[in-house]
Amino acid sequence: MTPEERDRHRKGPITLRGSQRPERTTDQRLLEEDGPADWVHADPWRVMRIQAEFVEGFGALAELGPAISIFGSARLREDSPFYACAMEIARGVVEMGYAVITGGGPGIMEAGNRGAQEAGGISVGLGIELPHEQGMNEYVDLGVDFRYFFARKTMFVKYSSGFVVMPGGFGTFDELFEALCLMQTHKIDMFPVVLVGRDYWQGLLDWLRTAVVDGGMVGPLDIDLMRVVDTPQEALDVLREAARKGPQTGADQIVT
Template sequence: MTPEERDRHRKGPVTLRGTQRPERTTDQRLLEEDGPGDWVHSDPWRVMRIQSEFVEGFGALAELGPAISVFGSARLGEDDPTYQCAIEIAAGIVELGYAVITGGGPGIMEAGNRGAKQAGGVSVGLGIELPHEQGMNEYVDLGVDFRYFFARKTMFVKYSSGFVVMPGGLGTLDELFEALCLMQTHKIDMFPVVLVGRAYWQGLLDWLTSAVLDSGTINPGDVDLLRVVDSAEEALEVLREAARR
């Protein structure tokens, strides 16, 4: 990230630089508990802003068609094998007739958009306001910036026919478990959730199938919502199977 990019703060459709950069994000201000009493008056207006994010997102993506979301770390660059794998998966997703949706940032998100664009498909980025600007990567053809994580997450779920989850951190895990929870509780229809890289994900699977399952806090079928693969071709085969079903 260049110094100019670090100095830029994206706040929904607005870009702020220099002294105009806020110290707190919109999400922080919404969720803080110890704010001044004027929240009684300001929150109704906040609802209008939240509503506008949903309207903008629905409007931008309404005619997108079938899509697959690709998640993964913003910290893994071109020198990481996972980056190239994400490019191959995204290109294969396009060949299957889907658009590719990512978080629009660097790393694995960039690889997903890059693979889609190079394959001639629709490359979508759903960005988010963060304290340290990441910016929309150059391979995004259709980009939507959000202030609120929950509005953005709704778009991922609503417009995706499957999730491909590459190695990633807390943000990636958040999207992964959001989808699993929604499917487990029958809030959404079942769709494929593919974890790429068994060596990376095996520890999580071991924990789910031992401590979590043994405690009775999940059912055996909940773990079956996940498919674990080691290559781009295996990931694409899972998506093909789901499409045939």
């Protein structure tokens, strides 16, 4: 063995030399009786936790069937007209044969789950670990809690046939633009994205059509990925129209 080969340490697919070469093998560290516990917080261990979240999420939702996700602010309470609106949309979604998925928290999420449960449908909550714990609302029949936003967002996209987006804050915007980006880049097939509350969303749409489209950042057709409505019936009409047309690819959207 040459000096260069003796200096080389292989750890699975990783090659380590010089100062990167460890003094102990992975097996030695694993079998230590009283070794340090900080390894459970290291990035390689987090990969296992991330994998577990995907496995648990896929396992819980694999037999869910078609579903519509409803997003919106956790801060809007039962006396908000948008709460009642979200409940009515959820009831209509169930009558169409879909399950309802929300983030599982309070506010608009609670309204979506409540409307689905009261209509006799499947009410799903995909929760997220936050510094100020919210917990699953009482109307969730099937709940899955996540540590990582990206794992949770994958479940929303994978198991949804459409998004209904009520007024909300950064979390709602995050889910909205995640879906738009995935459709724009043809990572997923087109599905309906319905914005409820024209007065709330109009400023955003105006900015997109001027500063963003006119600046060449997106194309005019990209804005058409969203439909803005005011009433539950209008939202349900958009979902019914999309269900009638069936899944569309990015090429379909460009042609139309």
